Amino acid sequence: MGVKNLPPSLLTCKKIINLNKVPKRILGKAKREKIKREHMNQLFLILSNALEIREQNCEKIFILGETMRVVKEMLDEINRLKEENATLLSESQYVTCEKNELKDETYALEIQIHELKSVECSPSRILEEQTAP
Secondary structure: OOHHHOOHHHHHHHHHHHHHOOOOOOOOHHHHHHHHHHHHHHHHHHHHHHOOOOOOOOOHHHHHHHHHHHHHHHHHHHHHHHHHHHHHHHHHHHHHHHHHHHHHHHHHHHHHHHHHHHHHOOHHHHHHHHHOO
16 A cells, blocks of 8 residues: 555654654754654554544543443443354354255155055046945
8 A cells, every 4th residue: 555545644653654764863862752752642643533533632541441441332332242143143043044944845645645645647547436326
């Protein structure tokens, strides 16, 4: 994925990350720390945008708390969906068994119908009906 494909919020972050790769001898420790702080602030801004937090001056602890809440909700939803999936799979297997049993019963009934039709049309059956009073 090229730099042109990144959203504007990540482009700034990408630039900061590239500055982190500047050799240590060129930048002093204070400058490197400042770049790291700016990078962290940019990441927090991206995170707050992803969480759709609209407060301008929200603290990092608030952003982290919201992130934890959202992640917990997502994990709960995942667990609920897993349980629902297991229930649906079980029901699907039950319905498949029932369907197969119905197919077997239909086949057995078709055989019985065929046998009854063949008995009904047999010559001995016709003779029995003619001799009956």
